[in-house]
Amino acid sequence: MILCVNLEIIQRIRDVRDPLTLEVPDNFLTDINRFNFESVAVVALDHEFGLIRKNPDSMEARQLFDNLTAFIKCLYDLGIKPSLYKYIRTPTYRRFEKISDTIFDLTNRYANEAIARMQQNPCKEGEERSVLEKxxxxxxxxxxxxxxxxxxxxxxxxxSALSAVLLCIAKNPEKQHKLREELLKVLPHRDDHFTIENMKHLPYLxxxxxxxxxxxxxxxxNMRETGADLALSGYRVPKGTRVFINSNLLLSEEKFFPRSREFLPERWLRQQDDMTGGDEKLIxxxxxxxxxxxxxxGPRSCxxxxxxxxxxxxxxxxxxRHFEIEFNYHSEKPFANHLLNTPQIPLKFKFTDVNY
Ligand code: HEM
Incomplete structure (x- = not known):
């Protein structure tokens, strides 16, 4: 099911890009969001909404999608920005309650549908159940x-993750070319599909x-509460202190990741997977x-x-596999932090069909 949703985005790109410039519109992030909503919904709710192409005006899907977007915004306003919600029910808090109730009602409806399906068609021996059913x-x-x-x-x-990797690939054409070479070696024909087996042979991806x-x-x-009294770098940290591990800062440290400002996927390859044969230390x-x-x-990881x-x-x-991707605009600070790092520039990628 994830694969079907996945193929829809290719057609959606062709639908929305400008026929002359081949660029997608400023609001391409909405398409990326809808696409990821579909992919998560097929797992979480065992339901395909068709929000990308088949059924873009579905009221129910729009309602769930819009409430999820509003939920993240409220979470930021209440959890990160200063707020009095712990003392009084602020308007944002009341909105948050309403949004949470709507998400609950819709999720509940799909769970009930899954139960009805399970009762009507009990799983046969050896048949795989969906995540929701399990x-x-x-x-x-x-x-x-x-x-x-x-x-x-x-x-x-x-x-955000898909936007980030598309941006990296678009800004680094030689890496994109190398990735396409790997993909076309494993999936040489246009109608080849990803399988568990062929996905084992894509280290560069x-x-x-x-x-x-x-x-x-x-x-x-990452945030945690300390489970015991600790001594950290000479500081006493009592049990129960909330600590914030901002490892992200370290991701751009030269001593850990040489040439850290460059996009170098090679740093994550084992030598035998590295197509360049390079032995420069990148990690x-x-x-x-x-x-x-x-x-x-640990146990609370994603x-x-x-x-x-x-x-x-x-x-x-x-x-x-399908497109050569370009991004011909400034991309100095493409992300802003709103609880998560989210794109803050128009994602006007240019998608040119690859002929093979
Ligand atoms: C690139 C995408 C994603 C990133 C970078 C990400 C990252 C994270 C991180 C850092 C945490 C906190 C982990 C910790 O404190 O140790 C987390 C928790 C979580 N993530 Fe993700 N996540 C992503 C996508 C997803 C998806 C697609 C789902 C569901 C299908 C998901 C479901 C969850 C849940 C339910 C938790 C809470 C786990 C718990 O508290 O036990 N995440 N995620």
């Missing part, structure tokens, strides 16, 4: 909370995604695993990590 089987309440969590945490994050998450981190770091020896943590760590990886690999892979 969760409902464990506990209906948990299934609904997880579906809401996935929608709230998974759409804007993945949109994965390296491009990792390097773009280093170049443009999505979250501002520090024994780099602490706490420096690069785009999906957090539950969507595998879904994101799959989605980004397929979407970037498909776009690069």
């Amino acid at each position: 969760l409902i089987k464990i506990d209906r309440k948990i299934a609904i909370i997880m579906a809401m969590d996935m929608l709230m945490a998974g759409v804007d994050t993945t949109s 994965r390296a491009c995604i990792k390097e773009s998450l280093r170049t443009y981190p999505i979250s501002f770091g 520090a020896d024994n780099l602490s695993k706490f420096i690069f943590l785009p999906f957090g760590f 539950v969507g990590k595998r879904i994101v990886e799959l989605e980004l690999e397929m979407s970037l892979g498909n776009v690069v």
Whole structure:
């Protein structure tokens, strides 16, 4: 299902780009958001809305999509900006409650549909259940909370990540060319599709995604409460202190990532995968695993990590197979922090068809 959603974006790019300049409109981020909403919704709600092309005016899908966008905005206004919501029910807080209720009602409706489907068509021996169905089987309440969590945490994050990697690839044509070569070796025909097997042979694709998450981190770091009294760099940190690990700053440190301002996917390749055969050191020896943590760590790390990886690999892979991507505008500070790092410039990519 993720693959079907994924192929829709290719056609959508052809629909919205200017026929002469081949550039997509200023608001291309909305298309990226809709695309990621669809991809997360097929996992979280086991439902395809068709918001990209088939059914762009669906009221229900628009309602859920708009409420998710508004939810992230309220979260920033209440959680990051100074707010009195803990003492009085501010207008933003009341809006937040209403948005959360709407998201709950819609999620609940899809969970009920999945239950009805399970009752009508019980799964046959060996047949794979959807994520939502598996969760409902464990506990209906948990299934609904997880579906809401996935929608709230998974759409804007993945949109920023996809925007970031497209920007990196567009601004680095030689890396884009190298990536396309790898893709066309593994998927030489236009109608070839990604499979579990062929995706094992795309190290450069994965390296491009990792390097773009280093170049443009999505979250501002990780937060934890200390579980015990600690001594950190000579400071006493009592148990229960909220600490913020801003490892993102370290991602641009030369001592950890030489030539850190350059987009160099090669730094993430093992030597045998490196098509350049280069032996220049692009990553520090024994780099602490706490420096690069785009999906957090431990039992509370991102539950969507595998879904994101799959989605980004397929979407970037498909776009690069079908189009040469350019970005012919300034891209000095493309992201701004609103809880997450989100694009703040118009993403007017130029998409030229690749003939093969
Ligand atoms: C590029 C995209 C994404 C990034 C960079 C990202 C990053 C993160 C980070 C840093 C955390 C906090 C982890 C920690 O504190 O250790 C997190 C938590 C979470 N993420 Fe993601 N995420 C992404 C996409 C997704 C997607 C697609 C989903 C769902 C399908 C998702 C669902 C969640 C959930 C439910 C949590 C909370 C986990 C918990 O509290 O136990 N995320 N994510």
